[in-house]
Amino acid sequence: MSSISLTVLKAQTITATGINPSVGEDYVRVLTPSFSEGSSGTGQTWDISSITGSNSGATVVAVASTPNGANHPLANIAYDDGTNFSYFKTSSSVFQFHGIEGSVSMIYSNPEDLLRFPFSYSDSYSDSWTATFTSGLDFYRSGETTVTADGTGSLITPNGTISNVLRIHSVQVYTDSADLGGAPYIINYTNDQYFWYKDGNHFPLASTYTLTSSVSGPTTGGFYTDLNVGIKENSLLSKSLKLSPNPATDFVQISVDMEKNDKVVISIINMIGEEVYYKEYLSGNQSFNINTKNLDKGVYFVRVGVNGGFASKKLIVQ
Numbered sequence: 001m002s003s004i005s006l007t008v009l010k011a012q013t014i015t016a017t018g019i020n021p022s023v024g025e026d027y028v029r030v031l032t033p034s035f036s037e038g039s040s041g042t043g044q045t046w047d048i049s050s051i052t053g054s055n056s057g058a059t060v061v062a063v064a065s066t067p068n069g070a071n072h073p074l075a076n077i078a079y080d081d082g083t084n085f086s087y088f089k090t091s092s093s094v095f096q097f098h099g100i101e102g103s104v105s106m107i108y109s110n111p112e113d114l115l116r117f118p119f120s121y122s123d124s125y126s127d128s129w130t131a132t133f134t135s136g137l138d139f140y141r142s143g144e145t146t147v148t149a150d151g152t153g154s155l156i157t158p159n160g161t162i163s164n165v166l167r168i169h170s171v172q173v174y175t176d177s178a179d180l181g182g183a184p185y186i187i188n189y190t191n192d193q194y195f196w197y198k199d200g201n202h203f204p205l206a207s208t209y210t211l212t213s214s215v216s217g218p219t220t221g222g223f224y225t226d227l228n229v230g231i232k233e234n235s236l237l238s239k240s241l242k243l244s245p246n247p248a249t250d251f252v253q254i255s256v257d258m259e260k261n262d263k264v265v266i267s268i269i270n271m272i273g274e275e276v277y278y279k280e281y282l283s284g285n286q287s288f289n290i291n292t293k294n295l296d297k298g299v300y301f302v303r304v305g306v307n308g309g310f311a312s313k314k315l316i317v318q
Contacts, residue, residue, distance in 0.1 A: 012152040012166045016117040018199030020090035022312045023077060024269040024303040026059040027203045027225060030158075034208045034220035037194040040167070042121060044153035046196065048206060048224060051158070055226060056081065062270075063087065068101040074111070075099075093117055099131065106133035112145055114170075121166065124148040137185065143174025155196050155205055157224045162205060168195040188214040200238055201225075238311035241304055247316040248292045255287035256304055256311070265305040266290070268315070270298065292317050 032053035084102030151167035240257035
């Protein structure tokens with residue numbers, strides 16, 4: 001393989017730093033009908049620019065700020081979509097699913113590895129997992145997920161063209177079993193999913209899936225992430241965001257690259273998901289001094305939004 005090819009494949013590797021979400025981030029997905037996943041392999045162009053749908057958002061919050069977070073003691077973040085809380089563990093090696101609280105309470109005794117890091121084209125793994133939930137009956141769910149990075153290239157969405165994308169093919173095969181008056185009640189499922197990721201964006205760029213079960217016909221669907229700015233801008237914003245000093249005592253200087261008249265929104269969020277600072281700016285400034293004297297000692301997340309894009313970094317106040 002040439003050195004140019006090696007450089008391209010390295011750029012399309014996803015990492016924990018580039019993918020794992022942080023408390024205070026939010027995103028909007030456009031829910032769509034399912035669409036063709038296209039071809040696998042390197043150098044692909046996947047065009048989903050004509051799809052349309054309806055918006056659905058979520059915010060990343062601290063587990064301790066959720067009503068039933070104690071049911072998921074190993075999770076360190078949760079997604080709040082307004083109806084359910086979904087629980088995850090992020091680390092340097094894995095993005096892991098731990099359960100749901102809301103319309104049902106689903107608790108994983110053996111969590112599911114949704115992504116492992118770093119992950120590059122042709123990498124693959126299988127992970128077994130188990131969970132329990134109640135939906136009319138008490139169900140035990142057990143399954144295995146096989147995840148393969150099966151393509152690289154460019155993704156064309158209604159937001160524009162995004163290059164250096166890695167496609168993930170995830171197949172979940174699982175069984176729900178319950179006791180129905182002394183007789184076993186068993187449902188078998190296969191969920192065939194495709195996700196498109198770009199390192200530096202903390203949420204999938206798009207997804208399409210087909211879910212089949214032994215008791216009903218297939219269910220299909222998809223989404224793409226509604227990015228107000230391109231992925232390139234989000235990635236550059238994250239790289240340019242700097243906090244100094246960090247740890248901070250009396251103040252922190254927040255610096256970020258932006259255009260002359262960009263609108264800037266700065267918020268600081270504590271570990272239980274509370275927003276302790278919020279201010280909007282319209283200025284050509286590249287840096288902002290924030291007083292931290294009145295903040296309790298501890299860990300916070302600084303979230304900077306610029307014209308719809310955002311980046312977050314951890315701040316320690318001492």
